[in-house]
Amino acid sequence: MDTRERLIESTRELLWERGYVGTSPKAIQHRSGAGQGSMYHHFTGKPDLALAAMTRSAQEMRDSAEAAFTGPGTALQRVSAYLRRERDALKGCPVGRLTQDPDVMADPVLRKPVEETFAWLADRLAGLLAEAREDGELDAALDPAATAAALAAVVQGGYVLARAAGRPDAYAAAVEGALGLLTRPKGD
Template sequence: MGTPDRLIEATRELLWERGYVGTSPKAIQQQAGAGQGSMYHHFAGKPDLALAAIRRTAAQLRETTGRLFDGSGTAYERISAYLLRERDVLRGCPVGRLTMDPDVVASEELRAPVDETIGWLRGRLAEIVQEGLDQGEFSPSLVPEEVAATIVATVQGGYVLARASGSTDAFDAGARGLLSLLAPRGTSV
């Protein structure tokens, strides 16, 4: 891995752990094993590097999630795969956590890839719910955009509850509860 990639990966990890303010250039350089000159040779400064890291995090989330959404199975099965997938619940969502970072939210440029990714996620989920409606899988009273927002809110809220309690139980309960509400007739969760 080259120096720019090491710097981006170090920044991604530090942003997830510490947030923007807690991610100092010195910490990035130490974690990446890169000198100050290397950092500023490849990036204009911390905001530029943070933007590259946030974009990479967003792209990886889209790739991972997109594979689940594009997989085989019914709409319910693909939503279930997303809700029940392996994740580091107690660390939280690497993209969702950025929404709680005042410095990221205050910067239009840093916030943009976060907003775009959450919008993409909601849009893809709405498409899958619509597929389920078209196939007669879900109750016709469901509104795809509202269900998609509920799924994203359940996941992000589940992270918050899990982190607050120090246990994944609250996240798991939220996912199972939502799936029981979406379950096609005659299906058990």
């Protein structure tokens, strides 16, 4: 791994662990083993490096979700596969965690990969839910966009519940509860 990659990967880890405010250039340099000169050779400063790291985390999140969304099964089975896919629930979401950082949310450039990722996720989920509704897997009255927003909230909230309880099963319980609401017998 070259110096630029070590800097990006180290920043990704630190952002996930500490957030933007808690990630100092010195901590990045220490974690990556890169000197200050190397850091500023590849990036104009902490915001530029953080943006590269955040963009990479957002892309990995989309790629992982897309693998479930395009996997085998019906549309509802693919949504379920996404919700149930293996995650480190106690560590939380590397992109969702950034929403708690006021410096990220106040900076339109840093906020952009976060906004785009969640917009993409809501759109993909809504498309799958619409497909499931059209195929008769879900109630015809279901609003795909509103339900997609609720499912994204279940994932992010599930991370919060798991972290608060110190148990990954709290995440799993939130997901299973949401799926139970989606798959309850029609007419109930």
